[in-house]
Each structure stands twice: as C-alpha cells, then as structure tokens.
Amino acid sequence: MIRVLFVCLGNICRSPLAEAIFNKKIEVAGMRNQFESDSAGTSDFHIGELPDERTLSCAKSHELSIHHRGRQVNRTDFRDFQYILAMDENNLNVLEQLKEQFGFPKKEIYLIRNFKDHTKSLSVPDPYYGGEEAFEEIYKILDEVIENFLNQVIVSHQLYV
Numbered sequence: 001m002i003r004v005l006f007v008c009l010g011n012i013c014r015s016p017l018a019e020a021i022f023n024k025k026i027e028v029a030g031m032r033n034q035f036e037s038d039s040a041g042t043s044d045f046h047i048g049e050l051p052d053e054r055t056l057s058c059a060k061s062h063e064l065s066i067h068h069r070g071r072q073v074n075r076t077d078f079r080d081f082q083y084i085l086a087m088d089e090n091n092l093n094v095l096e097q098l099k100e101q102f103g104f105p106k107k108e109i110y111l112i113r114n115f116k117d118h119t120k121s122l123s124v125p126d127p128y129y130g131g132e133e134a135f136e137e138i139y140k141i142l143d144e145v146i147e148n149f150l151n152q153v154i155v156s157h158q159l160y161v
C-alpha cells in the first residue's frame, strides 16, 4: 500500500482538490486498492471544516467527489505517508521544520510541481483570495502534475493494473 498525503496551508482549497483528483485517477486506472490518500494543512485555521465552497463547486464541475474535513499535519503523518506532497514553498518550509521537530529528519518531502508540468513555476498558487477562475487554474495545474506523479510512482514501484 502506497500512502500519499497532499498538504497546503488551510486544507480547504488546494490539497482536498488534489486528493480528489488523485483518487479519481487511481479509480480510473483500477488501482484503488494499491493506494491510500489524505490531505492536511500546515495551519490550524480550518480544522474540522468542510472544503471551501469554491473547491466543492470546482470538484463538482469536474465530476470529482470530495469527502474531507480540515485537519492539521501531525507527527504520525511523517511516519505513515510515503509521499508527502507540498503545494508551495511555504508549505514545504513548514514541513521541513516539522519533520525535524517530530523526529523524522531524513524524511523526503516533495514539492508537488517537481513532478513536472508545462510551466516552470514551482508553486500551486493559493486561490483563497481569488475568484472561481483561480480554482479552475489550480485544477488544471493539479490535474497535469498529478497525472505525472502517478505515472512516476507506477514506474518506480513497478505497479501493475
């Protein structure tokens, strides 16, 4: 079982959407039982909350289902998840500090956009203060980069459908 954790700041916009995109891809690929996924935030701003309305409507328009309540990254995440994927450099920096604090100094944390898409930016931009088009923009970025991530994982773990 390969465990994948998507991390952003509030855990109500980017990371729940990323997880929903990932879940649909593994479902379509017939690989549901080879993965476990979740999402979390570096902040405690939205613990227990449903995803942002705009996240939900973006997900709905792409036929993605989201079942999530906001939560904050914790110590056991560093133990349990093989792939911890940060949305931006701020999230990455916080995770790099937390892994030391929590006693997992060797844990590798990835910036999700290192799994290559057509742009050179390394961050999935925070859509919180944007409009609906900001959510469509992050959907497109995430869809492309998560496709690449999944393909790389399939190759490196020699997974077969």
Ligand code: 4NP
Pocket: 008, 009, 010, 011, 012, 013, 014, 015, 045, 126, 127, 128
């Ligand atoms: P997210 O977006 O990190 O993609 O979930 C944000 C959600 C909430 C806030 C910032 C970003 N906030 O400041 O409350």
